[in-house]
Amino acid sequence: MRLGGTARYAVDVTSRMELVEALDWAKAHNLPVQMVGGGSNIIWKDEGFSGLLLVNKCMHFEIYAEDAQDHYVTVGAGENWDSVVARTVSEGLTGIEALSLIPGNAGATPVQNVGAYGQEISDVMSSLEAYDSVEKRFLNIPTMDCGFGYRTSRFKTTDKGRFFITAITLHLRRGNPEPPFYKGLQEYFSQHPLAHYTPQTIREAVIAIRSAKLPDPAVIANNGSFFANPIIGEDISIQLRADNANVPYWPVNDTHIKISAAWLIEQVGLKDYHDSETGMATWPKQPLVFVNEQAKTTADLLKFKQKIVSAVQQKFGITLEQEPELLP
Numbered sequence: 001m002r003l004g005g006t007a008r009y010a011v012d013v014t015s016r017m018e019l020v021e022a023l024d025w026a027k028a029h030n031l032p033v034q035m036v037g038g039g040s041n042i043i044w045k046d047e048g049f050s051g052l053l054l055v056n057k058c059m060h061f062e063i064y065a066e067d068a069q070d071h072y073v074t075v076g077a078g079e080n081w082d083s084v085v086a087r088t089v090s091e092g093l094t095g096i097e098a099l100s101l102i103p104g105n106a107g108a109t110p111v112q113n114v115g116a117y118g119q120e121i122s123d124v125m126s127s128l129e130a131y132d133s134v135e136k137r138f139l140n141i142p143t144m145d146c147g148f149g150y151r152t153s154r155f156k157t158t159d160k161g162r163f164f165i166t167a168i169t170l171h172l173r174r175g176n177p178e179p180p181f182y183k184g185l186q187e188y189f190s191q192h193p194l195a196h197y198t199p200q201t202i203r204e205a206v207i208a209i210r211s212a213k214l215p216d217p218a219v220i221a222n223n224g225s226f227f228a229n230p231i232i233g234e235d236i237s238i239q240l241r242a243d244n245a246n247v248p249y250w251p252v253n254d255t256h257i258k259i260s261a262a263w264l265i266e267q268v269g270l271k272d273y274h275d276s277e278t279g280m281a282t283w284p285k286q287p288l289v290f291v292n293e294q295a296k297t298t299a300d301l302l303k304f305k306q307k308i309v310s311a312v313q314q315k316f317g318i319t320l321e322q323e324p325e326l327l328p
Contacts, residue, residue: 001043001221001222001223001290001292001298001324002292003295003297003300004043004044004045004046004048004297004298005044005045005047006049007034007048007049007051007052008048008049008050008051008052009031009051009052009053010052010053010054011053011054011055012055012057013054013055013056013057013058014059014078016131016138016166019054019058019131019164019166022052023133023164026051031050031052032049032050032051032052033051033052034049034051034161034327035053035054035055035164036056037055037077037078037104037105037107037108038081038103038104038105038108039104040104040217040223041103041112041223041224041323042223042324042325042327043223043301043324043325043327044298044327044328045326045327045328046297046298049328054164056077056078056105056165057078058077058078059076059078060075060076060167061073061075061087063088063093069173069174069175070173070174071091071093071171071173072126072169072170072171072172073093073170073172074168074169074170075106075167075168075169076107076166076167077105077107077108077166078106078107079106080105080106081099081102081106081108082101082102082103084106085097085099085100086100086203088170088172088199089200090200092175092199093173093199094172094174094175094176095119095123095124095170095171095172095173096119096124096170096172097119097202097203097206098116098117098119098185098202098203098206099121100202100203100207100210101206101211102116102224103217103224106168107165109121110125110146110148110155110165111153111165112152112153112156112323113148113149113150113153116206117182117184117185117206117209118181118185121148122148122153124170124171125143125146125170126142126143126169126170126171127140127168127169128140128141128146128165128167128168128169129141129167129169130163130164130165131166132162132163133164138166139163147159150228150258151323176196176197176198176199177197177198177199177202178197183248185202185209188205188208188209192205212285213283213285213286214283214285214286215289215291220291221292222283222290222291223289223290223323224323225286225288226289226305226324227261227265227288227308227321227323228261228320228322228323229260229261230258230264230318230320230321231252231257231258232256232259234255234256236317237249237257237259240259244267247260248260248263259318261288261320262287264315264320265288265308265311266287268308268311268315269311270282270307270308271287272284272287273287274293275304275307277303278301278303278307279292279293279294279295279296279300280293280304281293282308290305298326302326305322308320
């Protein structure tokens, strides 16, 4: 987002040994520690960070074939996520092809339980490796112990700051994905019909969809989707759907549905909204994306965010939840 303060100290960590050395150094100097990957889903506070910033550069990529179909892929947390997807797709493996072109590094994906177009990391992750700063040792944490939920995990909530992820292991399968696909993909294929679906064709479709409606954060300052799609209960959803027949929604369970945050923002007239007060804007093709046009501080961004949240809350009684993490 090109906003916020600076860190007092920063260092790249490329191995487990370097991670432990950096943590020991920070402890000896009584400094707080924060580890990041690519920084694509982070907002820095204006006051900066008085401690040691660890930039995860732990690289590794290894495929283990359990049998003809089941494959386990172990990936260093510092690997670029889209490159990981590209490599698995090139091997004919399915499971994460719909997560193409998501910015950031592999180690960040379980923190937020990254998902798109019907796939989530929690669906395919077998385990992760992390350094436990409480027990002072490396652990392999199975998926069932990660506390995964919609765009969340224990690493983002109850155990935030405790674990430093160094690698993830994915369970993928050799073969082709089968329709029906997520709504956005189905709509794309209705306009671009295919005789056969493969991990590569799904990846190409997702890249085309995302490229058409989302700005590249390397070129235009943004954090991708700024809000998660709200999950609402039956009492609210019945009235909402009665008043708005065209609201996009997806069932979560028998009592809750997930509705489109982008639709909510568009309904309050804030799609392609350019705010002269804060220098922030919503992206013309996807109102979930905030773009820094002329903002100077994180305070500007947060003020703009509150305008959006308040407008949606006033009209629908639904509170949007921020996706990017505010640090430190």
